[in-house]
Amino acid sequence: MHNNKQMTFSAPFSGAVLTMARIPDPVFASGAMGDGLAIDPLDDVLHAPFAGVVINVARTLHAINLRADNGSEWLLHVGIDTVELNGEGFDALVKDGQRVTEGQPLLRFDLDKVARNCRSLVSALILLNGDRYELSPVRESGSVNVGEPLMQVIALAPDDESAQSTDVRAKQARGSIRVAHNGGLHARPAALVRQTARQFASHAELHFSGASASTDSVTGLMGLGVAEQDEVEVVCLGHDSEVALQALLKALSTPAHDEKPQAPVAAAPKASSKADRENGILHGVTASPGLASGPLFRLDTLELGEDLGGHRPDEQRQILSEALVEVRADISTSLDHDQHEQSAIFATHLAMLEDPALLDAAFDAIDQGQAATHAWSHAVLAQCANLEKLGNALLAERANDLRDLRQRVLLTLLGEARTLEIPAGAIVAARELTPSDLLRLAQCGVGGICMAEGGATSHVAILARGKGMPCLVALGSTLLDIAHEYAHESAHQEVVLDADNARLEIRPDAPRLKEIHSLRAQRFEQRQRQQQHAHLPALTQDGVSIVVAANVASRADAENAQLNGADGVGLLRTEFLFVDRSTAPTEDEQLAAYQSVLDAMPDKPVIIRTIDIGGDKQLEYLPLPAEANPVLGLRGIRLGQARPELLDQQLRALLRVKPLARCRILLPMITEVSELLAVRERIDELAREAGIGERPELGVMIEVPSAALLAEQLAEHADFLSIGTNDLSQYTLAMDRDHAGLAARVDALHPALLRLIAMTCSAAASKGRWVGVCGALACDPLATAVLIGLGVRELSVSPPQVAEIKALVRELDTRQCQALAQHVVSLGSAADVRAASSTFQTQVLTRRASA
Template structure:
């Protein structure tokens, strides 16, 4: 047995509990978790969630069996890491604003967008009273068949998510699959059938009992996970009743419901719903995450009044501002159509110019590259007009497996990315694990502050063979001059010099006459402050604004209450970016930005003005950022950006940017 402190953000809810269950399944030993006088098997997702374990709670884990030592070590590692969220996923505060405007319901933005259309209200399946005394074997067979049908549907969803590299979607439905196989749930439904219940009612009652447990914990995040159980309730009931998920949906419908489920969202997206709005729900719900990924406007927490709006009534959903306009006049409808048509036309124009290089009006060239995590994403980036890869996250090779990839597998993966990019350069970041990204086969000691511990280049101190193997693989790609190596989490010059020396040694061993360019990520304040010294020995610098923001502002970017304030346009961040560019220029080095700020068109003129010459963005935004660059005057950007360094807050900077360089 062992004690461990839970560092998963929000506690042991569905996705981290699924990680614990998956880890336990890899061993023959029986494992249990103990907390506050209660215990649950690590094989039961519902049992684990039902313990109500919160962030920073201390729990006991026990293992019994032949491989109990290995199981215990793996479970401690799984319990003491922080689940990663998508690097650029927005986190939205979920407090419902007061409704002060007539004819408008105010909620919370879960996914931005502006649409108008008729309302379509969705209802959940309601069962009639169960007369009881059903044939036990027949009902058990019905339930088994329905469960297998839904499992098959979820496996298909998972496969499509994997192919599209939709990590969050994959995690959500992997948790659903684990819930569907949960012994607690299945035993409750089976017991009810044994006592004469119909399979439909037995399944509904088993789900509702577990929902009540989660709702009774009094924790919002766990209450939202009850919605995942309700999703499975509806899916299995449809299978039992032989009902397909199909609604006669008018063109451009805005769907309203008490609370939609993840599978509802996928189906509505497939049927081209224009937008969705819910009476309940929160911005940390799985539906909200999926809506953002699908680009579907979504407002949650509108209150029960939204369910009373007549079916078919034409409304305007201004999701970015959390508004549902119930009685828009013809002029407002025309305005919304005009705005949407203008946006669509602008996107088409931008896409038509996406392959061309981007220069400012006064001739300053800005390279617009892409952040990718695989060769398939690199192909998409090239098709979208990327000038190269500005950040290849190599973690995709190391996660979700029991052993590290060998040198040959790594070399082939890196070569595939270079091949996918034609004749363009590829910047490959060395493995950045530790902190919030853990590997099952690389157990690290539990840390009170993981993001301040062993992560990035610091891993080379404790596992130098991992980095050596990766560097050897990188040195064997062809042509080597198109490969640039980027080192994460560097905080002092000696770290860079050590890796440079090791790289030179490996080049000599492999009898190479040239060494690829070696760059440093500027993501800790120390690196920004030492940029001039680092640039003396590095070939380029790349600013990771996501981590630089949280380390500079001392605010966890995954903290729901602070996330809105972790803004890389804060004057302190801009000063660090300016200092980095000045330091690099003294040695003739170029500076890029590969964090989320590079993808923000409002920030483009500021970054250009401060001296950034490469922006690495998410592939869908390449055309928009290139278009933004082409409308800027670099000299004016330089002049105006200096004034932004003296402003009082990120909000003030954003207002000034809107004034100086309005987004059309």
């Protein structure tokens, strides 16, 4: 709350309160950016500490500038060095210029990801125009909850303007420089620029991309959207302008000593050259693999003619409003029926359709005499231009989403569906497609897609992969020229889209086309054969049964697994029940969710893992201390030990499912036998209390080296063992599996990991227990033979892979797999194992084909 003289600044996080001096960063701690406090957060949402307006959301989403109703301006900066994440792990919930209320969520971030990749989670709360206000902390230590008073902000009487006046007209100096700060002009570099400028009497401004900002305003400097290596112009006015200019140019071109060098940016894909075109090949980037051939068809975007005017604003307002309602309803229907990836995209579109800035711009244009079609189109394209000029890949992707909305609303306004007279199996060429375009094209039965622009991580790319549609992006403008030429040639002229090798073959000869048609037919027939036998058991050549189950997270996943022939559920992750909500799920809610999965898999076993959430994945209703190294902290079964009421509630729900004989309970992050025995004893107690005589099977996850080393002791008390290769890899290799620079090396086919798997299987067999693998390694066809040879008898994979893995199992002989396993555990690297496994698989499949 506030009045003209005083305002209360409420805590935007729950957590420990720190003074500025205790912030682990010299720029913040020195007060160079301004006065304030800091919080070491316990939750993953930044809330508005007062009512006001969003001045600026940082380009990298790690910080937000707010202006309170009393005029004070604030920087809310999440973590230290978080600008280097370049937006990864952050999700802005508000936009520039948006009005916010006290307590409103401003941004959400992935605590796990951010904590692992920044220097500290300590978040600074800085008053930027401190010359006009005085701060009176309510508390400077201890802990605070969201919404509790943190500071009083008191407005000062204005100073005599004459005392601050400077003759800025005395002298002018200007110069240009490239900004060298990692991440561009985010909070800390902007503060250093301001600090430098304040050493001089001259007034200084930065000019960039048609906009300018005074060096007095950190907010203004950040709002310019200056990235690293962008060139800015510095203008100084005053008697010491020359000296000030040189100091500012140096400040902008010299990174701070504590800035980490930025990882080299991957080279842009090579544009197709004239020589390539003459050789009949265009090179691009694979967005979705696959092979296709067909006529090339150019798809152009919808364009409007000239607006002739003479419109009634009230009528056009009504037309646009009705069109927006219709499109919202259409998107909502998509949200109800589409798969997860599509739903996430359409949810983004729905939020954009409700953006007040976009709607206000369109309706203002109508009031000025434009037609609803042109007003909407201009408003969207203006927003796209604003996003794209910032040079941020994530924002550029949002611009493509906006173009999609432009198209959808225009089609509704014009009262006609877009006519797509596309030949069946055509290869569609476009500058850049929208998600809606792709879904319409998929319904038309096109063979593949190639785009002059676009990226391999865009929404269109995600949808193309989900549809199994070959797709290349970034082919360059030459693609459009060629597609235009093809429009005037015979429709029977085919091209080859080889997305596996990122190339478009413009004029393939008859032998090449024959080869492509044969390869595609072989692939199709292979998938068909695999699917026909997906519901049959997976028996090796020598009669050993391998269970091929599915990893799922919901009833819908389980239904998909059943359709794909899964032998059961090898891993039901229960975390989906607990996240993204303000209160814990009740016992009845949990029971309903677990029962629905069992019902979706009739007569088949379902393995349900107890909650694996802890210091690395915070829950809003379960405050836990932040941890410096969460993957080694309070997670898995350790959380159940720390919060037994949470585990008890889950166990009670699991004991109530029917039939209980098909329910198997799996315990994550077990490191010693006592943890297993404690849970088994607790299950017995809860069952007796409920009058339940039956007990579900109880298994443990082998995902830390200590569990593998104690596999024999664990198998003595567990009914089964399930290996989680994702975590076992990172703990065995001492490599964070989420570390971008190490991801390629965290390979579960490493010989050291295979030795732990072999040890686990041998120990389990000695106690008459079976071993499964539910980690990503089970989904890798190259690992199937090795795992069977090591003694694994259950593989839990993604539902679409069930048929493929079952088909591969049927080609194998366990004795040959054992020989392979004995060989690869003696090798020196994962690469060597993969090479040996690939050779083995090729030989086996070749022998089977010739038999």
